[in-house]
Amino acid sequence: MATVCHAGTCNDVVPYLVPPSLFNPNSLCSLLLYVLLPLFLSLFLDYNNLTEAIPVTFNGLKNLKRLELLSNKLQGLVPPYMSLLNKINYLHTSDNFLIGELLMLAAGFPMEENFAGFEKSGLIAVDISNNKLRGTLRWFMAWMPKLSALLLENNKLSGMIPREY
Structure with missing residues (x-):
């Protein structure tokens, strides 16, 4: 068991014990960490063979x-x-199988509703490369005024990157 400090603040919370396998490449296919999730500041789940939807x-x-889901099998x-x-x-x-319109990223919700929270967040870096996303770049980027790194390759995106980026 490992003490989770990176996931929570550890200044104001009691550290939790988490199996070390959660932080290593494995076949983790389901997350049932309801109690811990609100404490996490960073979550690194790269190369864990996570399947189905986010x-x-x-x-x-x-x-x-910070949310890292690199090289899993997430889809939808x-x-x-x-x-x-x-x-x-x-x-x-x-490096997942995420699909859909960049402008309409989920179930008919306009991107403005779907990612409006990011405008306030100060999103700095986005890597959604190697998925199957479609849509127009300009509208997606308009919601990220502090963006300094954007990786989009190997999707089905269109449009020009605005000059301000």
Whole structure:
């Protein structure tokens, strides 16, 4: 068991014991960490063979600043509750099978509703490369005024990157 300090603040909370396998490449296919999720500041789940859609349990990541989901097998639309992660600064979901319109990222919700929380968050870096996302870049980027790194390759995106970037 490992003490989770990086996931929470550890200044104001009691550290929790988490199996070390959670932080190593493995075949983690389900997350049931409802109690811990609100404490996480960073969540690194790269190379964990996560399947299906982005888990609904991520809705509980209210204080998350960094989400790393690189090289899993996540598929489907980016869920609308991602906009509730309004403290996030770094989002890395590359090398998955995420689909859908960049402008309409989830179930018919306009991008403005879906990612409006990011405008307040100060999102700095986004890597959504190597997925199957479609849509127009200009509208997606308009919601990220502090963006300094954007990786989009190997998607089905269109449009020009605005000059201000």
